[in-house]
Amino acid sequence: xxxxxxxxxxxxxxxxxxxxxxxxxxxxxxxxxxxxxxxxxxxxxxxxxxxxxxxxxxxxxxxxxxxxxxxxxxxxxxxxxxxxxxxxxxxxxxxxxxxxxxxxxxxxxxxxxxxx
Amino acid sequence: xxxxxxxxxxxxxxxxxxxxxxxxxxxxxxxxxxxxxxxxxxxxxxxxxxxxxxxxxxxxxxxxxxxxxxxxxxxxxxxxxxxxxxxxxxxxxxxxxxxxxxxxxxxxxxxxxxxx
Numbered sequence: 461x462x463x464x465x466x467x468x469x470x471x472x473x474x475x476x477x478x479x480x481x482x483x484x485x486x487x488x489x490x491x492x493x494x495x496x497x498x499x500x501x502x503x504x505x506x507x508x509x510x511x512x513x514x515x516x517x518x519x520x521x522x523x524x525x526x527x528x529x530x531x532x533x534x535x536x537x538x539x540x541x542x543x544x545x546x547x548x549x550x551x552x553x554x555x556x557x558x559x560x561x562x563x564x565x566x567x568x569x570x571x572x573x574x575x576x
Numbered sequence: 577x578x579x580x581x582x583x584x585x586x587x588x589x590x591x592x593x594x595x596x597x598x599x600x601x602x603x604x605x606x607x608x609x610x611x612x613x614x615x616x617x618x619x620x621x622x623x624x625x626x627x628x629x630x631x632x633x634x635x636x637x638x639x640x641x642x643x644x645x646x647x648x649x650x651x652x653x654x655x656x657x658x659x660x661x662x663x664x665x666x667x668x669x670x671x672x673x674x675x676x677x678x679x680x681x682x683x684x685x686x687x688x689x690x691x692x
Contacts, residue, residue: 464619493679500585502666502682503620518679550619558670558680560606562627565680567619 466551466568473541481536483551491554492534496547582683594652599667608670609650
């Protein structure tokens, strides 16, 4: 009963380094999302995907890239890490977009990233 | 643009007392509304959602919320708080009109503390 699985759980990066946060879901969901959560700011959408091969920018995409080669996987790439990217990152998925009959979004357990 | 406001970043109640967490949305079209809970160091879990079937929505763990169109509100309540309810709660809205591509817009969250 895995749901949405993201790795790593914790990571410390140096400024200028790059890394990929991995995300996979086993619910055959079409939609996948990456959010970042900063204290007192709620969740902000970075990128989302409506299906394999299709991605689009969310509210805060700068400094990130994504790809969606399969239905299951939606990795988030950080290029040239900056201290402003210190945050908690959540991957999520839903069968369809929330505006369609209020589809539920399911979240992974989060990845804590610190850039020093 | 669609937005959601959670009044009070921190709420403290005594065990057994009423829990009331406030959420107001801005939309001319009644949206889909969600409440999520986040326990420390975990991802977000759906508590309940409003999809227009009924204005009073019951969720997990004894929580419920009432959609009030005239007040553009979707406040979360629980008659009797339990220590295990201590967590952060997020209200989220999805725009049926297609704004934000129908994705979820999250409030900034309310941290609930429960005193013994």
